[in-house]
Amino acid sequence: MYCEGMDSTAKRSPGRPRSTMSHQAILAAAEELLVEHGFSNVTIDGIAARAGVGKQTIYRWWPTKADVILEVTAGKAEFAVPAEDRGGYAEDLRAFLSTAFTLSGDTHTADLLRGLMVESQRRADFGDRFRTTFLEPRRHAFAAITRRAAARGDLPPGPSPDTAADIVFGTLWYRLLTARPGFNEQLVEDLVRALT
Amino acid sequence: MYCEGMDSTAKRSPGRPRSTMSHQAILAAAEELLVEHGFSNVTIDGIAARAGVGKQTIYRWWPTKADVILEVTAGKAEFAVPAEDRGGYAEDLRAFLSTAFTLSGDTHTADLLRGLMVESQRRADFGDRFRTTFLEPRRHAFAAITRRAAARGDLPPGPSPDTAADIVFGTLWYRLLTARPGFNEQLVEDLVRALT
Amino acid sequence: MYCEGMDSTAKRSPGRPRSTMSHQAILAAAEELLVEHGFSNVTIDGIAARAGVGKQTIYRWWPTKADVILEVTAGKAEFAVPAEDRGGYAEDLRAFLSTAFTLSGDTHTADLLRGLMVESQRRADFGDRFRTTFLEPRRHAFAAITRRAAARGDLPPGPSPDTAADIVFGTLWYRLLTARPGFNEQLVEDLVRALT
Amino acid sequence: MYCEGMDSTAKRSPGRPRSTMSHQAILAAAEELLVEHGFSNVTIDGIAARAGVGKQTIYRWWPTKADVILEVTAGKAEFAVPAEDRGGYAEDLRAFLSTAFTLSGDTHTADLLRGLMVESQRRADFGDRFRTTFLEPRRHAFAAITRRAAARGDLPPGPSPDTAADIVFGTLWYRLLTARPGFNEQLVEDLVRALT
DNA sequence: TGCTAAGCGAGACGGTACGTCTTGTCTTCCG
DNA sequence: CGGAAGACAAGACGTACCGTCTCGCTTAGCA
Numbered sequence: 004m005y006c007e008g009m010d011s012t013a014k015r016s017p018g019r020p021r022s023t024m025s026h027q028a029i030l031a032a033a034e035e036l037l038v039e040h041g042f043s044n045v046t047i048d049g050i051a052a053r054a055g056v057g058k059q060t061i062y063r064w065w066p067t068k069a070d071v072i073l074e075v076t077a078g079k080a081e082f083a084v085p086a087e088d089r090g091g092y093a094e095d096l097r098a099f100l101s102t103a104f105t106l107s108g109d110t111h112t113a114d115l116l117r118g119l120m121v122e123s124q125r126r127a128d129f130g131d132r133f134r135t136t137f138l139e140p141r142r143h144a145f146a147a148i149t150r151r152a153a154a155r156g157d158l159p160p161g162p163s164p165d166t167a168a169d170i171v172f173g174t175l176w177y178r179l180l181t182a183r184p185g186f187n188e189q190l191v192e193d194l195v196r197a198l199t
Numbered sequence: 200m201y202c203e204g205m206d207s208t209a210k211r212s213p214g215r216p217r218s219t220m221s222h223q224a225i226l227a228a229a230e231e232l233l234v235e236h237g238f239s240n241v242t243i244d245g246i247a248a249r250a251g252v253g254k255q256t257i258y259r260w261w262p263t264k265a266d267v268i269l270e271v272t273a274g275k276a277e278f279a280v281p282a283e284d285r286g287g288y289a290e291d292l293r294a295f296l297s298t299a300f301t302l303s304g305d306t307h308t309a310d311l312l313r314g315l316m317v318e319s320q321r322r323a324d325f326g327d328r329f330r331t332t333f334l335e336p337r338r339h340a341f342a343a344i345t346r347r348a349a350a351r352g353d354l355p356p357g358p359s360p361d362t363a364a365d366i367v368f369g370t371l372w373y374r375l376l377t378a379r380p381g382f383n384e385q386l387v388e389d390l391v392r393a394l395t
Numbered sequence: 396m397y398c399e400g401m402d403s404t405a406k407r408s409p410g411r412p413r414s415t416m417s418h419q420a421i422l423a424a425a426e427e428l429l430v431e432h433g434f435s436n437v438t439i440d441g442i443a444a445r446a447g448v449g450k451q452t453i454y455r456w457w458p459t460k461a462d463v464i465l466e467v468t469a470g471k472a473e474f475a476v477p478a479e480d481r482g483g484y485a486e487d488l489r490a491f492l493s494t495a496f497t498l499s500g501d502t503h504t505a506d507l508l509r510g511l512m513v514e515s516q517r518r519a520d521f522g523d524r525f526r527t528t529f530l531e532p533r534r535h536a537f538a539a540i541t542r543r544a545a546a547r548g549d550l551p552p553g554p555s556p557d558t559a560a561d562i563v564f565g566t567l568w569y570r571l572l573t574a575r576p577g578f579n580e581q582l583v584e585d586l587v588r589a590l591t
Numbered sequence: 592m593y594c595e596g597m598d599s600t601a602k603r604s605p606g607r608p609r610s611t612m613s614h615q616a617i618l619a620a621a622e623e624l625l626v627e628h629g630f631s632n633v634t635i636d637g638i639a640a641r642a643g644v645g646k647q648t649i650y651r652w653w654p655t656k657a658d659v660i661l662e663v664t665a666g667k668a669e670f671a672v673p674a675e676d677r678g679g680y681a682e683d684l685r686a687f688l689s690t691a692f693t694l695s696g697d698t699h700t701a702d703l704l705r706g707l708m709v710e711s712q713r714r715a716d717f718g719d720r721f722r723t724t725f726l727e728p729r730r731h732a733f734a735a736i737t738r739r740a741a742a743r744g745d746l747p748p749g750p751s752p753d754t755a756a757d758i759v760f761g762t763l764w765y766r767l768l769t770a771r772p773g774f775n776e777q778l779v780e781d782l783v784r785a786l787t
Numbered sequence: 788t789g790c791t792a793a794g795c796g797a798g799a800c801g802g803t804a805c806g807t808c809t810t811g812t813c814t815t816c817c818g
Numbered sequence: 819c820g821g822a823a824g825a826c827a828a829g830a831c832g833t834a835c836c837g838t839c840t841c842g843c844t845t846a847g848c849a
Contacts, residue, residue, distance in 0.1 A: 018824030019814040025826075043321060046804060057827040062806070117320045120376060124317045125239055134377055162389035169386065170393065173373030174365050180316060180372070181330060190365065193358035197366065197393040214793025215845045221795075242835060253796045258837070410798030411840045417800070435713060438830060449801040454832070509712050512768060516709045517631055526769055554781035561778065562785065565765030566757050572708060572764070573722060582757065585750035589758065589785040613821075634809065645822040650811065 021064070028054035029061055030078070033071045038111060042118025045072065069122035069129050076115060077136055081106060084144035092152035092159065093195050096171075099148060100191045103175055108185030116179060142168045159199040167198050217260070224250040225257055226274070229267045234307055238314025241268065265318035265325050272311060273332060277302060280340035288348035288355065289391050295344060296387045299371055304381030312375060338364045355395040363394050413456070420446040421453060422470070425463045430503055434510025437464065461514035461521050468507060469528055473498060476536035484544035484551065485587050491540060492583045495567055500577030508571060534560045551591040559590050616642040617649055618666070621659045626699060630660070630706025655717050657710035664703060665724060669694060672732030680740035680747065681783050687736060688779045691763055696773030704767060730756045747787040755786050 032053035036045045047068050051058045065071045076082065085102050089095045107113050119137065123130035149164040162170065174194060178184050228249035232241045243264050247254045261267045272278065281298050285291045303309050315333065319326035341364050348354040358366065370390060374380050424445035428437045439460050443450045457463045468474065477494050481487045499505050511529065515522035541556040554562065566586060570576050620642035624633045635656050639646045653659045664670065673690050677683045695701050707725065711718035737752040750758065762782060766772050 015816070016824090017816065017822065019826075020816095020824090022814090022826065047806085048804065051827090055827080057825095057829085058806080059808085059828090060826060063825075121317050121320045124313045124376065130378060138377060162393045163385065166386055166389035166393075169370050169373060170366055170390070173369035173371075175369075176373050176376070177365060177369030180320060180376075181334060182326060189359065190362055193362035194366070197358050197362075212793080213791070213847060215795075216793085218794070218845095243837085244835065247796095251796080253794095253798080254837080255797090255839085256795060259794075407842075408798090409796065409842070411800075412798090414800065414840095439832085440830065443801090447801080449799095449803090450832080451802090451834090452800060455799075513709050513712045516705045516768065522770060530769060554785050555777065558778055558781035558785075561762050561765060562758055562782070565761035565763075567761075568765050568768070569757060569761030572712060572768075573726060574718060581751065582754055585754035586758070589750045589754075635811085636809075639822090643822080645820095645824080646810095647812085647823090648821060651820085656810095 022060075025054070025056050025060055026064070029056055029071060030075050032056075033068075034075045037072060037075065037115060042072065042114050043121075067122070067126055067129050069119060069126070070132060072115070073119060073129075073133060073136060076119065081112075082137075082141070084141055084147075086144065086147065088151065092148070092155070092157050093199050095148045095151065096195050096198060097191060099145065100171070100194060101186060104178075104184070104186040104191065107175060107179050113179055113184050116176075120176065120180065138172075142172065145171065161198050170194070170198065218256075221250070221252050221256055222260070225252055225260075225267060226271050228252075229264075230271050233268060233271070233311060238268065238310050239317075263318070263322060263325050265315060265322070266328065268311070269315060269325075269329060269333065272315065277308075278333075278337075280337055280343075282340065282343065284347065288344070288351070288353050289395050291344045291347065292391050292394060293387060295341065296367065296390060297382060300374075300380070300382040300387065303371060303375050309375055309380050312372075316372065316376065334368070338368065341367065357394050366390070366394065414452075417446070417448050417452055418456070421448055421463060422467050424448075425460075426467045429464060429467065429507060434464065434506050435513075459514070459518060459521050461511060461518070462524060464507070465511060465521075465525060465529060468511065473504075474529075474533070476533055476539075478536065478539065480543065484540070484547070484549050485591055487540045487543065488587050488590060489583060491537065492563065492586060493578060496570075496576070496578040496583065499567060499571050505571055505576050508568075512568065512572065530564070534564065537563065553590050562586070562590065613642070613644050613648055614652070617644055617659060618663050620644075621656075622663045625660060625663070625703060630702050631709075633660070655710065655714055657707060657714070657717050658720060660703070661707060661717075661721060661725065664707065669700075670725075670729075672729055672735075674732065674735065676739065680736070680743070680745050681787055683736045683739065684783050684786060685779060687733065688759065688782060689774060692766075692772070692774040692779065695763060695767050701767055701772050708764065708768065726760075730760065733759065749786050758782070758786065 029050060032050045033045065036049055036053060040049075045068060047058055047061055050056075050068070050071065051061055061068075061071065065074070085098055087098075089098050107116065119133055123133040145168050146164055149158065149167060152158040161167065171194065174190075178190075225246060228246045229241065232245055232249060236245075241264060243254055243257055246252075246264065246267065247257055257264075257267065261270070281294050283294075285294050303312065315329055319329040342360055345354065345360040345363065357363065367390065370386075374386075421442060424442045425437060428441055428445060432441075437460060439450055439453055442448075442460065442463065443453055453460075453463065457466070477490055479490075481490050499508065511525055515525040537560050538556055541550065541559060544550040553559065563586065566582070570582075617638060620638045621633065624637055624641060628637075633656060635646055635649055638644075638656065638659065639649055649656075649659065653662070673686055675686075677686050695704065707721055711721040733756050734752055737746065737755065740746040749755065759782065762778070766778075
């Protein structure tokens with residue numbers, strides 16, 4: 004994240020290289036504070052103090068505290084869209100929805116996601132990064148389910164894949180943001196029916 | 200809004216009554232600043248200064264700057280859900296979606312709605328008021344469309360009315376919050392098909 | 396008849412009046428920190444914390460931390476030029492020089508004066524205030540000694556009063572700033588001779 | 592200045608020798624920045640950037656930015672005390688005072704001297720170096736005037752040579768630091784009279 | 788007419804976090 | 819090893835809002 008030369012032939016830039024220790028300490032501190040005090044109570048000063056790091060070191064590498072937390076979040080496996088084949092489009096959909104709704108029922112997770120979404124509204128530039136590194140990858144992973152269904156030949160004459168993604172993620176985020184997150188059997192079934 | 204004595208037999212409370220002029224000046228100032236600087240750059244200090252009013256006068260009547268803006272918003276007709284009967288569920292749906300998507304394509308409106316949603320995440324108490332006075336009424340208005348369809352007998356075997364509302368408003372808000380608001384023919388048609 | 400506030404005293408400005416408690420607490424905190432940590436280690440944050448006061452309250456009333464300390468200093472009697480009549484110009488001069496040199500021999504006092512002089516170099520606006528509220532009053536007090544000598548008729552044909560002030564205060568400050576403060580019999584006698 | 596091997600039989604120390612180019616570039620950069628932005632706005636980072644040099648290279652050879660500037664200053668002829676014999680103590684004194692007051696009337700020079708004096712207050716170690724390499728040599732040069740007068744036999748029964756130096760330099764610095772530098776006929780004459 | 792009660796403008800207050808700045812040290816690679 | 823580059827810990831700075839408070843003044847109904 005925010006690394007320039009990623010290829011193996013990368014010419015080292017001159018000067019002292021970025022400190023891996025500080026990098027890790029910052030992410031670790033951010034994660035701890037996230038759990039302890041919640042998204043909106045995490046501060047740059049707090050992260051710096053906890054990580055034993057100068058504030059400037061954070062500002063040098065992340066434009067915003069939300070970017071730090073986004074990097075923390077991006078490193079978590081639990082946000083991956085489940086990919087295993089359940090045998091049919093409806094089953095895949097059900098598995099995805101069930102996982103997603105359950106995950107967003109977790110207090111800490113819900114707070115984290117809400118916080119990221121809020122920040123993405125307040126800072127346009129972070130909004131771009133949030134969409135690019137978090138939202139879009141998940142849409143793509145969801146598209147894989149649709150693609151698999153098409154390959155299987157059981158893609159129903161429902162909405163287009165793009166609309167399907169909007170409906171699914173829209174419903175998830177809407178319930179998250181209106182304080183009605185969490186799993187709901189009826190809702191999952193209705194969504195599956197609407198999309199198939 | 201936030202007035203105590205609502206019943207017709209209301210005994211006048213003693214002391215100086217609330218100043219209508221200040222009330223109006225505050226709402227007007229808030230609306231101006233909203234247009235000029237955008238939701239997140241509106242401050243209580245700013246409203247007070249513009250309205251020529253003490254800050255306390257604002258805090259006395261509204262718990263939060265978002266509540267002021269919510270009252271400004273509530274006074275606008277443009278957010279009403281279209282109610283006229285188009286002859287069928289699909290047509291009603293299309294009319295509603297088209298209006299809503301077009302409205303949220305307006306920059307100022309989008310900023311306003313995003314701002315309210317953001318604030319509803321940051322202050323649980325405002326969140327409640329936002330849901331009660333803004334989101335829920337619109338869900339109810341939407342339910343009226345479904346109810347009319349049922350009365351007409353053309354309600355399709357689609358998702359339950361509640362899920363339908365989640366899908367419709369979820370998709371609207373999701374696109375608004377991910378910077379993809381505005382009308383989209385394909386999306387509207389797909390939504391109508393998914394819900395019918 | 397009952398007349399309200401018709402007295403000549405200034406008309407109260409509107410709004411909450413300045414808090415005397417905060418004012419005093421800030422000056423007291425500044426003085427304590429001055430003694431404990433020395434001029435250059437006093438910070439606005441430190442004063443605010445010690446005084447239990449918001450930083451803005453300091454910035455509202457003093458442009459610079461040096462102004463706070465200048466006000467602390469201005470309130471101290473020890474910096475007054477001794478005024479009692481010793482009977483002759485030479486004796487008055489000796490009394491003044493001896494007091495001044497002895498005073499500047501005190502570590503805390505020397506640090507304080509050096510700090511003020513340093514700050515007066517770094518911020519032109521504070522420099523003006525320092526000269527106006529500290530240096531000039533002392534020059535005037537010194538001039539009183541000369542005036543008294545003239546009245547007495549024993550003013551010698553030495554340098555003009557203004558030059559005398561430059562010589563006396565110049566020598567005092569020069570020795571203070573070159574780390575050679577404190578009383579020195581020979582120096583005092585030489586100065587007296589040069590000025591008489 | 593801060594060079595290790597000074598004696599002519601100096602064994603070359605191992606490793607890469609100090610780069611003369613960097614040395615000169617640093618002094619040149621410091622001087623330019625001094626003129627352009629004034630003493631207090633010169634920073635180590637700024638000098639390093641302008642000189643195209645690493646900060647460490649500066650810190651390796653000078654303890655403080657003030658030491659860099661002190662070396663720049665030391666290289667300037669204009670700060671030399673005029674030494675030619677004017678025929679008498681009073682004339683020598685007048686020549687010296689006139690030169691010094693005129694010099695300190697130059698804006699850049701005054702800023703430079705003030706800056707050095709300020710830094711000498713803030714860093715005790717630099718203060719020592721400032722006194723040793725700048726102030727003391729000038730006192731000695733001034734003493735030469737007194738010595739010449741003694742040799743000539745026209746040394747007046749005024750203050751001791753040491754006090755004379757304190758008075759002269761004290762007055763100069765005092766006027767410089769209180770923003771009243773520059774030549775002043777009356778002052779010069781009064782000083783000459785006081786010292787003779 | 789005077790009393791009581793609350794609203795009002797003004798603006799100071801205690802706080803919190805921000806993002807910037809400078810200092811002096813350190814860590815890398817290159818010549 | 820010296821030097822260029824630049825990251826690093828530390829911590830003060832001045833600003834921006836927040837939500838609360840304290841003034842004196844105004845505006846009402848009630849006595």
